[in-house]
Amino acid sequence: MHPAKMAARFGISPSTLRNYEANGLIPPAIRAENGYRSYTEEHAAYLACIQAMAPAFSIEITTAVLRLLSEGKLDEALWLVKERELALCEQKRRLETLIADLRSEQSSPKPAGSDERLTLQQASARVKVPKSAIRYWEKAGLLTAERDPDNGYRLFGASDVRLMRLLGVLRNTVYSADTVMLRQAVAQASADDADGQGAMRIATDAMAHMNKLNQAQMRGVSYLYRLIRTTRPGAFGESPAWEQRLEQQDMERDERV
Structure with missing residues (x-):
């Protein structure tokens, strides 16, 4: 031919x-x-x-x-x-854990003003992603860190951690129009997502994307x-x-x- x-x-x-x-x-x-x-x-x-x-x-x-x-x-x-199939399974498990945690937070919200602040090192350990990835997300406009007024160090709250966990799940997925839209949604959610509703919507969309990827x-x-x-x-x-x-x-x- x-x-x-x-x-x-x-x-x-x-x-x-x-x-x-x-x-x-x-x-x-x-x-x-x-x-x-x-x-x-x-x-x-x-x-x-x-x-x-x-x-x-x-x-x-x-x-x-x-x-x-x-x-x-x-x-x-x-x-x-097979390794790539197993990697997708692991990403799905991480996303399921995040969704369960979001539901738990919404059913038992913390009192106003009790939000824990994490340093870059602490956030990296909590989310299990490299510090360099968090810096990259911030530089790309996907996260906006507060700064400690005393020393200028980055500080991250609960809403930041939710978004980091979402980005961590998306980090190793195959690049596509869906992943671009999900990352844009994370950027738009920002740190103002106090009740986690925005993160839940993105997590639900991310699960739908993973189902499509599995197929x-x-x-x-x-x-x-x-x-x-x-x-x-x-x-x-x-x-x-x-x-x-x-x-x-x-x-x-x-x-x-």
């Missing part, structure tokens, strides 16, 4: 297709006698896998996985995918499985009879189309 047609099939530009090839994400193009580049259904399987995996795992992880496959390191590639990872893994089955027959051992029958039916259906 001509490069322009293959690129159009997957909604990418011919230059992106060439970059994928140059970076080892897809096999080299077939060269015709006239020197023109051509792509096959094997290339299409790679491109489908990239399109499915990148939004769920990031293009960096997708690139690493496909390079491992090209080096014959199947198990390493699969474990890398996207499932889809990405399914396309990775198809790619491996297509390009490395027998990689997972002999297919059970029922799977062979299904594949035969799919092939016959494709031939009729």
